[in-house]
Amino acid sequence: MKKRCFLILALLLLPTLLLHGCKDKKKEGKTTPHPVEYESMLFDTSFVHKVDVDIAEEDWADLLENPTEKTKYHVDITIDGEKVKDVSFATKGNSSLIFVAADPDSDRYSYKVSFGQYVEGQTYHGLDKFNLTNQFSDATNMKDHLSYELFRKMGVPAPLSSFVWLRVNGEDRGLYLAVEDTSESFLERNFGGEGVIYKPESDDVAVHVEDVPNIIENGLNIGGEYHGAKLDYISDRPEDYPDIFDHAETEQEEEDKLAVIKALKHLSERSQLDTYLDTEEIARFFAVHNFILNLDSYTGIMLHNVVLYENKSRLEMLPWDYNLAYMTFILGSGQEVLEDPTNFVNQGIDTPLVDTRPEDRPMWAWIVEDDTYRKAYHDAFDVMLTEYFESGVFDRAYDETIQMILPYVEKDPTAFFTLEEFKNGSAALKRFCKLRAESIRRQLDGKLPTDSTKQAAEDKIDASDLNVMEMGATVLG
Numbered sequence: 001m002k003k004r005c006f007l008i009l010a011l012l013l014l015p016t017l018l019l020h021g022c023k024d025k026k027k028e029g030k031t032t033p034h035p036v037e038y039e040s041m042l043f044d045t046s047f048v049h050k051v052d053v054d055i056a057e058e059d060w061a062d063l064l065e066n067p068t069e070k071t072k073y074h075v076d077i078t079i080d081g082e083k084v085k086d087v088s089f090a091t092k093g094n095s096s097l098i099f100v101a102a103d104p105d106s107d108r109y110s111y112k113v114s115f116g117q118y119v120e121g122q123t124y125h126g127l128d129k130f131n132l133t134n135q136f137s138d139a140t141n142m143k144d145h146l147s148y149e150l151f152r153k154m155g156v157p158a159p160l161s162s163f164v165w166l167r168v169n170g171e172d173r174g175l176y177l178a179v180e181d182t183s184e185s186f187l188e189r190n191f192g193g194e195g196v197i198y199k200p201e202s203d204d205v206a207v208h209v210e211d212v213p214n215i216i217e218n219g220l221n222i223g224g225e226y227h228g229a230k231l232d233y234i235s236d237r238p239e240d241y242p243d244i245f246d247h248a249e250t251e252q253e254e255e256d257k258l259a260v261i262k263a264l265k266h267l268s269e270r271s272q273l274d275t276y277l278d279t280e281e282i283a284r285f286f287a288v289h290n291f292i293l294n295l296d297s298y299t300g301i302m303l304h305n306v307v308l309y310e311n312k313s314r315l316e317m318l319p320w321d322y323n324l325a326y327m328t329f330i331l332g333s334g335q336e337v338l339e340d341p342t343n344f345v346n347q348g349i350d351t352p353l354v355d356t357r358p359e360d361r362p363m364w365a366w367i368v369e370d371d372t373y374r375k376a377y378h379d380a381f382d383v384m385l386t387e388y389f390e391s392g393v394f395d396r397a398y399d400e401t402i403q404m405i406l407p408y409v410e411k412d413p414t415a416f417f418t419l420e421e422f423k424n425g426s427a428a429l430k431r432f433c434k435l436r437a438e439s440i441r442r443q444l445d446g447k448l449p450t451d452s453t454k455q456a457a458e459d460k461i462d463a464s465d466l467n468v469m470e471m472g473a474t475v476l477g
Contacts, residue, residue: 020458021156033157036189042079042159042178051132051164052078052345055211060108060169066100067091067109071116084124088117091119095474096136096323108135108174108414112181126188129181132166138263138323138423139472141405145177146398146463147292147322153283154384156308158235158319159188163405164312174412175405182249182307182320190352193310197249199320201304202229204375229303231363233268244308259313267315270369278316280376283367287315290352291436292407293344294325296474300363301331301355316364326432328473332354337468338475345432345463346439348452349381350374378450381440389437398430417472428470 042049055063055075063073067090067302076090094114100106111132115122124130135141144161151158157384159180166173180186181199203223204403226240228234238245238257245257263276289299297305298317307318325342327337331354336343350368358365388394407413409422417425439461442448448459 009108027266029301033190033203034192036185036187038123038127038185039160042127042130042164043180043182044281045162045405047089048175048198049080049162049164049407050078050167051176051178052167052170054078054169055089055092057169063091063109064107067107068097070097072114074118078125084115084122086107086118086122088112088114090114092131092135092142093134094132096289099456100134100136102246106414107133108416110136111178117162120185121400123185126185127180127361128185128461129183131179131181132164132194132321133179134416135177136174136323136416137328137472137474139421140429141175141177141409141422142426142429143328144322145323146181147288147319148179150384150388151285151288151319154362154380155289156281156285156288156312156318157316159186161390165408168249168369172411172413174414175408181236182318185249191309195250195309196252197318198244198308198419199249199304200225200229200231200244200306200308201247201249203246226303230306230360231264231267231298232360233261233264233362235477238266243295243303256310260308260315261425262313263310263315264362267366270366273366274298276313276315277366278314279373281316282363283377284380285362286352286367286382287349287377289319290347290349291354291381291384291440292322293327293347293436294322294329295327295331296324296329299328299356302329303394315363321417323472325473326429326471327468330468330472330473330475335475340464341466342463343452344418344468345435345466346448346452346455348450348455348461349378349443351452359364366393373393374434378444382444385441385444386439389433394433395430398433402426421470421472424467424470425472428467430464431466432468432471435466437462 017114053075055073059073063071065409070092072088072090072092072372075087076083076085077089092114096110100109110422112129113132114129118129133144138144143188148158148161159182161177162180164176164178166176182199185196187193188193224241228243235241238254238261241261244260245252266272266276293323296302305321307320309316309318327341330337353361353364367377442461443450449455
């Protein structure tokens with residue numbers, strides 16, 4: 001495996017599942033997705049799309065010379081033969097940007113495309129923004145894509161995604177993942193434009209390019225204060241929640257901030273939860289999230305990579321950034337996965353937190369504190385296992401997607417991983433999903449405790465031969 005892609009360094013910060021959607025129980029007054037034209041165009045997942053970017057040569061040279069500036073450049077972009085002029089094109093990301101910028105052997109950056117930056121109201125068939133993700137730390141090319149598909153099929157609003165072949169000024173830049181941005185068009189598609197979307201995050205976890213050499217040498221020193229990223233109630237003052245309100249993805253007013261605080265206060269008091277939380281949706285969110293084990297998020301010590309949606313003082317949890325899911329963010333006690341991945345494959349569904357406490361993750365804790373909510377959470381697992389993994393649908397769809405992207409992986413000139421590494425990594429990802437499904441079925445059937453600390457070794461599903469690092473991983477020393 002190439003050194004830069006083995007990723008023994010710090011970072012802060014999934015094939016199309018053509019599955020039959022779960023039967024989402026809709027609450028009265030709950031918004032439903034709105035059909036949008038771009039979903040059947042750029043985000044048609046049955047083929048690899050072509051995206052061509054035409055940018056002035058001097059601008060392209062400046063971008064490559066100063067990638068961390070995230071300068072917005074005027075470009076024309078052509079998607080599957082349809083050109084859109086005067087579009088904004090900029091580098092994006094944190095770790096996927098900073099660590100690539102520090103690597104003299106790679107200039108494979110992720111990009112954000114905004115159609116309305118320079119032409120007011122301009123969209124691509126209703127799409128305002130999308131991201132071109134470089135598949136950093138993902139030998140499988142599929143961890144993000146698979147995750148988003150699984151969330152959506154379980155009734156959790158998630159970004160659309162599809163594979164694209166990117167060219168810049170006629171030069172092949174490789175196989176990327178196009179991901180719908182969680183901004184205005186996402187809000188319109190999923191919620192009819194109502195409510196506000198946030199990406200809670202502490203600014204104390206940001207990485208800067210000058211930090212990279214020291215991080216690679218000495219590991220990551222995580223510290224600082226959290227001001228709302230835990231989704232905990234602090235006070236009635238909006239200014240005490242910069243981790244939330246400084247990271248709004250859509251327009252917000254003062255009353256929207258107060259509505260979030262009101263919901264968080266009821267969460268802290270465990271009062272009227274069904275009024276202030278979409279408890280069914282959040283239970284489904286955590287069922288998927290805890291199946292795929294993304295510790296670079298709310299259930300680990302990194303309080304970022306999650307989306308909070310508020311509408312009329314009611315909160316939902318939505319997914320974002322799963323390139324380090326499937327046990328591939330290894331930190332603290334997660335180092336056990338390097339010794340025996342059996343520990344994580346059998347992670348108890350009722351004890352998903354790693355290196356943190358339930359009282360510090362209030363948006364999770366209420367689920368296992370109440371038998372009714374815990375049952376809804378377990379029921380979501382049962383639906384997911386029965387309809388997707390145990391039915392054979394997952395295997396067929398996964399294999400078909402591998403075959404779809406394989407020719408593009410073979411010819412990718414900027415890939416972080418070799419073809420052999422892709423084949424090994426994608427096989428490991430499929431094996432993880434099968435083993436994880438088997439373990440959770442044992443947990444639901446009472447043959448294996450849902451609490452990791454109460455599990456006997458002889459009852460666990462053996463995953464000792466699973467090489468997690470083959471999927472592309474980040475290890476924090």
